Amino acid sequence: MLVHPQLNPIALDLGILQVHWYGLTYLAAFGLFHFLATRRIRQAPFVAGGWQPRDVEDLLFFGVVGVILGGRLGYVLFYKPMHYLQNPLEVLAVWKGGMAFHGGLLGVLVAMALFAHLRGRRFFEVTDLIAPCVPTGLAMGRVGNFINGELWGRAADASLPWAMVFPQSGSDLPRHPSQVYQFLLEGLSLFVILWCYGRSRGAHHRADGAVVWGRVSGLFMIGYGAFRFIAEYFREPDSFLGLLTFNLSMGQWLCVPMIAAGALIWASAGRRAA
Template identity: 80%
Template sequence: MLVHPQFDPVAINLGFFQIHWYGLTYLAAFGLFYLLATRRIRHAPYAAGGWTAREVEDLLFFGVLGVILGGRIGYVLFYKPGYYLANPLEIFAVWKGGMAFHGGLLGVLVAMVVFARLRGRRFFEVTDLVAPCVPTGLACGRLGNFINGELWGRAADASLPWAMVFPQSGSELPRHPSQLYQFALEGLALFVLLWFYGRSRGAHTSAAGGVVWGRVSGAFLVGYGSFRFIAEYFREPDSFLGLLALNLSMGQWLCVPMIVAGALIWWWAGRSAVAR
């Protein structure tokens, strides 16, 4: 049975200035997004669409705003609305933690709508570009969770070779290192699937030869929602919520509409090809 190594959450301490590992994982996430997106605009059909590295930089700026604002607002509304209603100033105390992926996703979608309108791009053209570049950022975030020893897993059989004790949980129970499960599923596996699918002819070309927008975005929603739903069976539910109806966590319930929406978008995209 392993014990969480209790990393110092501060990566660089200059006394008057501290840089946390979690902040570095966000920085790595944004850097990987830029690297992948600038490569993706060289692929069909983006190569013929006039996309530039400068547009990717602007897209990243909009995305960062969407992630931070949406992630925080989503956490407030989805997980602790009563607490923050009673303590509204705590909403701005982001250094205390509290970000929700599903809220961050909604924030990014709003940011993409604004970006698409300002640049005269189709919405799903933008989201199809973004989708394969997101999972590596999610992987970075889950590594940050593991380093911080937070969002630990449910109790596991002590005979499980990688079962781990998280002292931060307040118990000596062996647990699933669910952060690493999510790193592998929502991060690495989803990235590989979307990257190669996004480069395939079927992702962007209809049988009639028109350009298809939306299939990659739909695949992202279905893929992330499915992987997250599975991982939630190994992740300890939030103590202030516990398990909800049908013994599902809040994270799982939020994944259900995501999977349904993704499947509908993928189906709709195949019927809405645009002429070249």
């Protein structure tokens, strides 16, 4: 069995200032988004839409605000509503941890809707642009989870070559390194799928040649929801929630409407020709 190396979560300690690895993974995520999005706008039909590098910088600003606010509020509302209702000031204590992807997604969608409104662009044009650029950021987040030794997996057979003991879990049980699974699934695999699909003509054009928006966004929601649903079978459920109805975790239940919404968006995209 492997044993988690228990890396120091602090990458750089300057006394009055501590730089955490998790914070650095967030910076890497935002840097990768900027790198990929500036290349995405060189693809048709974004060139025809007049997208410029300055637009990407503004998108990144809106997205960062949406991720932080949405991720925090999502965690508060989806996972510990009663705790924060009794301790409302702790909602602001982000340094104690507590971010939810599904909340971050909702926050980003609101931010993108505001950006689209202010710039006079279609909402799904904006989300189709950013969708293939998001999974690498998710992958960086899972790297941070692994370094911190958090969000470990469920118990695994000791004969599994990559089974790992996470001392942070308080036991010597071999576990699935679910952070690595999510890195590979909702990070790298989803990126490859969306980037390749986003470059294809069928992603943005109907058979009659009309430009359509929403297919890449819909595929992102389907792909992330499906990959996260699978990964949750190997990830230890939150101790304060456990498994819910039908032995599904909260993360899995939040993926169900996401997959359904993604399928609806993708299927109806052809009827929303620009």
